[in-house]
Amino acid sequence: MRILLTGIPSYLQRTVARVSGATVHHKPYFDDIRSKKDLVDQVKKIANTGNYLIGEGAAYALRGHDVTYVPFWHLVNSRGANDVYDALNKEFDMCVFASANLLRPGYSADLEADVFEKLKMPVLVMGIGIQKREGLKENLPAGTLRFLEVLKQKESFFLTRGYFTAEFLRAEGMKFVKPTGCPSLFFAPNEMRHSLTSLANADLASAQKLALGGYLGSVADTIVDAHALLKPESVASYVIQDEVVAYNLTLPVDDNAPVYDRSSGRITGKTEYKHQEKWQRQNELMVFFDTNQWRAWSSTRDLCIGRRFHGCVIGMQAGTPSLMIAVDDRMREMLEFIGFPYIEAGVWNREADKKAHLANFLSKIDAQAVTERYSACEANFQSALKQVGI
Structure with missing residues (x-):
């Protein structure tokens, strides 16, 4: 055809x-x-x-x-x-x-x-x-x-x-x-199944290389997540998807100024965004224009977590344990259909001890059931x- x-x-x-x-x-x-x-x-x-x-x-x-x-x-x-x-x-x-x-x-x-x-x-x-x-x-x-x-x-x-x-x-x-x-x-089904199984057995105590995603420039949610899950000496790695055009994350430099290292996918230029002053961890902003490079980087993470559906899916395509925090109807529809474990943003944001809540949530995942649902x-x-x- x-x-x-x-x-x-x-x-x-x-x-x-x-x-x-x-x-x-x-x-x-x-x-x-x-x-x-x-x-x-x-x-x-x-x-x-x-x-x-x-x-x-x-x-x-x-x-x-x-x-x-x-x-x-x-x-x-x-x-x-x-x-x-x-x-x-x-x-x-x-x-x-x-x-x-x-x-x-x-x-x-x-x-x-x-x-x-x-x-x-x-x-x-x-x-x-x-x-x-x-x-x-x-x-x-x-x-x-x-x-x-x-x-x-x-x-x-x-x-x-x-x-x-x-x-x-x-x-x-x-x-x-x-x-x-x-x-x-369904791009990388074997890796997706491995990711689901790994999520159920994730070791949060040693998970310090996280891929974070959300709406940086609009709300401080991801910054709060990083503080709750990362030790003070860890570096928070946040992956940008559309923040520079949709959520007021700006690069306050001349248009021709170098701001991006294509080898690492890291933004090297100065950035400004709402709630930036709230950071209490070292942090880096990543953005990828090649899905193979994005997957390769995701494969080096211990855990992908955040409010972006595809920001977590690409982690799953790399076989990395990934957990989505559902923020709207479009995410819920996709997550409810595919049967992936997820946490509601309203519940997660109210949790005082996020790490303990996450550990409890992961301990209850039925890895066999979710992988069978995915295969179906x-x-x-x-x-x-x-x-x-x-």
Whole structure:
């Protein structure tokens, strides 16, 4: 099958130089990232570095087929060029659209509606989910409703992040809807199972090399976590995903000033953000634009913990024990579907003795049950792909 893959990309989209018609031209290198401008621009291109895992997982699920990643921006920019869409419709048998929290009040999917109206082929929407359950239907923008109507009128398939999204889409009249979880969950299944087993047996007394994630620049939660879990002499390692564009974590230097060491993935320039003065540990800020480098670094950690779903998933892909602190409906939907152990942020934030609470929580994990649940979800994902013809 000849598959047009679009939507959220893997880190390999950084090599795309240009697209003409149905042909994608790649550079034989990645653009350098050293200066403040380089770093911020690269984050803006993906919006959130955790998205790389979604695109990578979607592409990996299609292995064995003739797959071409066509940037979504090319499909959008070519809406008025019938010859481009004629070439695309002739070249490909199916479009796979890697998605995430598309169903949300703050985003109108007008462009997606336009694109899929012009693509005359079956469409598989992979990984679609919601941002917030409450009042979802009443608050969806007109563009998103049109996007759903366009797909309803053609041969379309939906693999959702969880049960609630599946129920919503079925109620909207979509015929093929399967809850499968985010495709990133099935990129490295053996390592994921090892991570789950290791989490149940994690040694918190010696776990001092942590990968931390959250919303630095907005709230002080992760700083509090670091103080609770790390000894005074330990270094807190925090991984940035979108903070420099979405949560007011700034680099107060000239745009051309060097701020990033690409070899280590460490931000070396000066940073400023809310609650920065609360730190009582040495700390370092990391950011990765290559998932292999991110996984390699994660494999050196004793534990990944935080409020970022994909910031923990990549730790699991590296086989590192990882625990998520659920902060919103999108995380809960994915976690409840896949059956991973997690702690509610409201409960965790109120705990006076976080280390003791965490030790007690980990001691109650049934490693066999969670790994069996994961394996069943993996089989369900593969079964859904086969039903679609992939």
